[in-house]
Amino acid sequence: MRRVAITHVAQSSGVESKESLMDFTYAINKEILDKAGLKREEVGCIIAGAADIFHSGLSCANAFDWDGIGAFLKEGSRAEESAFSFIYGCMRIMSGHFDTVLVTALVKGSENPDNDAITSFYGDPFYLRPVGLNESAVAAMQMRQYLERYGITEEQCAKVVVKNRGNALFNPYAHVKKRVSIKDVMDSERIYDPLKTLECSPKSDGVVAVLLASEKRARKLTGKPVWLTGYGSSMDHFIPGDRDLLNGQLKTAAARAYKMAGIRDPQKKIDVAEICEPYAFQELLWCEHLGICSEGQGGKLIDSGMTQMDGALPVNPSGGVLATNPYPARGLYRIAEAALQIKGQAGEHQVDKKVRTALAHSTHGFGGQCHSVVILSS
């Protein structure tokens, strides 16, 4: 298997864009190509990470996206979830066909209906949709089980918001930049009780691009390549009632990624993690499943301070999805942020420790129906 490196990263500012999606995309792709000193013609393959009509009002998202990602007459494709588009780009390099692949994930959340409306269309038209399920509703059910089964408190969940929103203040690319207290979170409206408004992620605009390269090309393109060392993904049952919402497929996805990366003790080995937490409590639950803490210990984990910016294993120094949620692009945001931490180029939100190995996680679907885990190393 050929090694694959992330050589460059570019991302849009978290501010809502007044530009059309096409121009919004172009600006970031232009930026990453300029950074790498490449013309678009010199890139081997170009892959978009975008979801179609429900996230854009346009069917076949790759059609409209094609110009902005610089793919005119280039070999290319599109994967719907941005972690998928990332790993697809990696596969293309591993296969030996390409030496460089540009992967771009994009969405303008500000133009779309809210996430609850969009995710309700994940439901089938006969059963889940008519009974009113969407991602937030299922997350709330999952949270209630989590609180009940392990005695996690709502305050412990609220602490995740305080931490991540606090981290976002130091990330120039974050969307929501406002410090909140535990009380603010606890007092915010209970929209899907026990979930409160401030525990749910916003809806953001975002374009993020990563340039991937084979080992030989990577060393020419950058002095600080970030290597892909592990990947794992797994799919759960469609109907939430068919699964244990507190024991889903993330463990399987993580086990696959750790095996590929040769990681036995993730808590020791991983220096920083970017975890996809569209709902605050999920960061704690996902940390358990990723082996960052043991089962039912998510509450203690946040209490311990270990996942704080200056802790032993910082989680979401970027502010995570609770601060910036360009839905289909958020997985690649996690990967890009993890890469920046390894490169030591995260700026003000660079963690205060040597980062050798970073974990990036992405999830989508009701209660985390599908998970992807990416391990990057220096």
Next chain:
Amino acid sequence: MGKAVAIIGTGQTKHGRRSDVCYPDLVRESVTTALQDAGITLKDIDGVVLGTMPSMMEGVSSTHFYFAEAMGALNKPVMKVETCGSTGQSIGHCGYYWVASGMADIVLVVGSEKMSEGDGQATMTTVFDPFFQRTFAAGAPGVFTMQSMEWMYRFNIPEDKGREAAAMISVSNHDNAMDNPHAHIRVRVTMDEVKNARIITYPVRLLDVCPASDGACAVIFASEEKAKKICKKPAWIKGLGFRGEEFFYGESDKAIWMSATEAAKEAYKQAGIRNPLKELDVAEIYNPFTYQEMIFYECLGLCPRGEAPDYVLKGTFKKGGQLPCCPSGGTLCSNPIGATGLIRLAEAALQVTGKAGARQVGGAKLALSHAMGGVDQFNGVTIVGSKL
């Protein structure tokens, strides 16, 4: 080329109006058939790739969730890849790259569509941008008609000649579909019937146009090692290419159609093909419209520009001709869009492995498959062969 990759099994549903099954069950039908064909079980599958046309077609978003069980993806890594009409080729390419990367040994690729459940033309219109072109869009027939008119005008093809050749394509595809138990439309038609059928968008008539079908297709890709172990006669991937043009219709020249031309060139280069008309034994071309099939012949290098009608009238691409095209009856007789490009690949694989039944082209060793997508924007090509 990287590691060798082969197709070791294919499965198709009976395409047509399938109101007898719900959408996930339709998907499962193709998956079960493909597993049986390969003689393996879900346990052997390392990953699953899914693709459909836009979710607006059936009104369910991100169908990899909905189909988790039906496509056999439970507890497995998945990929969701979509490129509009060319999705079928793109998911095939993803299956290829997944195995070629060494990250998986056996990958199941699934494409599906249930067009009877939505409004195909209204859906297609949402591929156009909402600011400039959607207002004037008339679904797929509108675009393909514009393209065909431009092509005939460019190469001074007399209207009668174009009409005659297109009618012949319709007749031979319908004849071929009689040999394909999966085909949606299975009726013989005559030249007169085609030429006098109801006008859809002039000069395109009803029998020049594909149906809207329900259907699914599954194809199983395996590494060289696994393929040799599991499968007596695998179909080897020899070359593949995918290209796209600008988004706005009208910016690129659709009579020449660079994306189709370049995608084919790339695939030929990898497969070491210099004279496709001579070297290929069979081609499964994405032909939702008879006139467009002729443009493809030219773009894919099967005949010189502007001469496709002559070649068609000579019978070059008919059953028994120099290069039989679409012995399955093609897209013209079955078009469950998300599956269609993969069906082309599955049919090509069946041909080079001698498993195509009544539609078998005798001794076929090298076959081309193709799909087109977007508003005439994307083209994908995959070439399969009987030899490694």
Next chain:
Amino acid sequence: MSKEEHRIVKGQVMVPYELALGRTWCHFFDCLKEEKIMGKKCRKCSRVLVPPRSFCPRCFEDMEEWVEVSQEGVVETWVYVNMPFFAQELKIPFISAQIRLDGSDSGFIHQIAGIDLSDFDKVRERVKLGDRVRAVWSTEKKGNILDIAYFEPVK
């Protein structure tokens, strides 16, 4: 299983969007209000594109130069649409056409009207590829693509 058991559930999906035009396209529609059709010129490949783009999809460079193109052009291709479908914006029958406006390097999609469209055979005699057409403006401007009401054949 009997036919009656093939039950169909009817439903409809409606989702609202608010899509940003951005500066370039905004300016294009503002100019339509003043009865001007604007394109943008790429300084690298020199192509003039209508609709204008903020960047050239081929050269991947910013397009900065605005160019007013002619309101007349050549019909590159057209289609007579007499096929109804859900949420169609224009009433059938109508003619969609690709028009190369003088001074531009891409086909502009709009409609041809201002002639009797009821009889297709007559329409075919009237509209030919390579014919010249010119823009006819709507009296009331809304800042959208139908500020150009249609293109009509130039006698």
